[in-house]
Amino acid sequence: MLRFALGRILQAIPVLLAVITITFLLVHSAPGGPFSADKAVPPEVLIALEAQYKLDLPLWQQYSGYLGDVLRGDFGPSFKYPGRTVNELIATGFPVTAELGIYAMLVAISIGVIAGVLAAVRPNSIQDYVPMSLAMIGICMPSFLLGPLLVLFFGIYLEWLPISGWNNMPGDKILPAITLGTGYAAYVARLTRGGMIEVLSQDYIRTARAKGLPEFLIVFKHGLRGGLIPVVAFLGPAFAGMLGGSFVVETIFDIPGLGRFYVQAAFNRDYTMILGTTVFFAGLIIIFNIISDILAMWMNPRLQSKTHGPEK
Amino acid sequence: MNSEKRFIGTFEKGSSLWGDAWVRLSKNKLALAGLGLVIFFCGVSFLTPWIAPYGYEEQNLVLGASPPSSQHLMGTDIFGRDLLTRIMYGGRISLFVGFIATAVALVIGISWGAIAGYLGGRVDAFMMRVVDILYALPFMIFIILLMVVFGRNILLLFFAIGAVEWLTMARIVRGQVMSLRKQEFVESAYAMGLPRHIIIIRHIVPNALGPIIVYATLTIPNVMLLEAFLSFLGLGIQPPQSSWGLLINYGVETMEEYPWLLIFPGLALSLTLFALNFLGDGLRDALDPRTSID
Secondary structure: OHHHHHHHHHHHHHHHHHHHHHHHHHHHOOOOOOOOOOOOOOHHHHHHHHHHOOOOOOHHHHHHHHHHHHHOOOOOEOOOOOOOEHHHHHHHHHHHHHHHHHHHHHHHHHHHHHHHHHHHHOOOOHHHHHHHHHHHHHHHOOHHHHHHHHHHHHHHHOOOOOOOOOOOOOOOOHHHHHHHHHHHHHHHHHHHHHHHHHHHOOHHHHHHHHOOOOHHHHHHHHHHHHHOHHHHHHHHHHHHHHHHHHHHHHHHHOOOOHHHHHHHHHHHOOHHHHHHHHHHHHHHHHHHHHHHHHHHHHHOHHHHOOOOOOOO | OHHHHHHHHHHHHOOOHHHHHHHHHHHOHHHHHHHHHHHHHHHHHHHHHHHOOOOOOOOOOOOOOOOOOOOOOOOEOOOOOEHHHHHHHHHHHHHHHHHHHHHHHHHHHHHHHHHHHHHOHHHHHHHHHHHHHHHOOOHHHHHHHHHHHOOOOHHHHHHHHHHHHHHHHHHHHHHHHHHHOOOHHHHHHHHOOOOHHHHHHHHHHHHOHHHHHHHHHHHHHHHHHHHHHHHHOOOOOOOOOOOHHHHHHHHHHOOOOOOHHHHHHHHHHHHHHHHHHHHHHHHHHHHOHHHOOO
């Protein structure tokens, strides 16, 4: 178990290095310098700017310098917001994105697990078809469509909920969380259903039934631990997907999070910001993947006897 | 139970794997409806230049944005352009991206997985390690990065999306190939002195086709979603070209006054994704019953 965890952490190092290297090379191979969009910059100013951001050094020196900075947790200054560092921008935006992500995750897990368990307890009945059809709709309804439709219905026609902003009005977090969480709720529901159906056919469940345990206890105490393993393994990738989804949700609802900063940086060609945020996101995603792998391992004793991770 | 019985029954009659799969698929009403919708959307997209009610660039500034009417079944946008026509042309791009990028992913994924699975040993370990590393990369971010850095052209979009989606395909194909290459017919092909690449192309890949088709069907909606997502952010398809994602983006801007501009493109995209997902699920149950969710 400990060996597995250590192995996963060690595996993450080359991944993170690959992310930094690929991102760095991509950004630096971009046609045109980061300042070429600004009109009529005098050559001496350009040289000064390039010296300030160390763009005049050879590429490998820039790379090793950047690597050293990143290891020390310093992502450098922003190109487009003079006087502000990428670290500051991340520190402003990330808490908002994280809060949104946590609410969305709560929506996804609570709705998804309940729907999946309902479906698995009576497969091929109404109780199965209705939640699973809804789940399919949830999967096929992208967040950039669901969000505006929710705004249109609950915000504009019914006027029940605020349509944009963050922390300005009570209830302005509800629609963004639902928008971001619904698609994942649908996946969680399908995974829960699959996992639970398999678990509920196992011998130890039959034993529990034979003991005369109430069905409620069987399902929630004995069934859920095994049935949720696929869900737990999905949480890492889900988290990564949510970071991407937060770009759209933050744009739709005008939320000052890191995702919106990233999209703005992309449009502004703010290269240090793009580079820094990408590395930051990648690090987070890697950490969450490790956590979700270790959790899934911990919940599934059968996997623990092998030294390698699940599905190699 | 039932399907297993039928399987044995048809087997005795000597029907092929494909015939049997078709029998199973045709029992699945949702999958059949999905197949029908997919064919319908593809047909409409293909025929768009001839059957679209209006020209793609045709404006009617006097009319402006108008709700659905008998002249314009889905209404018009703020320039008085017929929305149905725009959705039909947008669908061409969306479906085109879906199919081409999936094809890119298929080619890379199948080659990579087949080679790794067939050669095995250290080559396999190395190739799969690469896949593992790429799996852990935050791809949404990388695609945005690619589109920003190298400009927003459609060829790059194919490449970027294809480069993301091949990973799972490589894993699936590798798994298939690993189990296939130990079987007698492959060994006898080897004993007959066939070169490796012929064995892979002629004998192994065709036998791994079932899961490949299933996964390809499920990749197309993913790809279309990714394209729509990028276009929605303004990083995908660029005007004057149009796609469903871009139309939804425009629709959101004016949804308070002209909700139909959001609803119809959204409906088109969702219906297509719905159809492809149901078809993919149905194909999985039909072609590869062991890996189906239930």
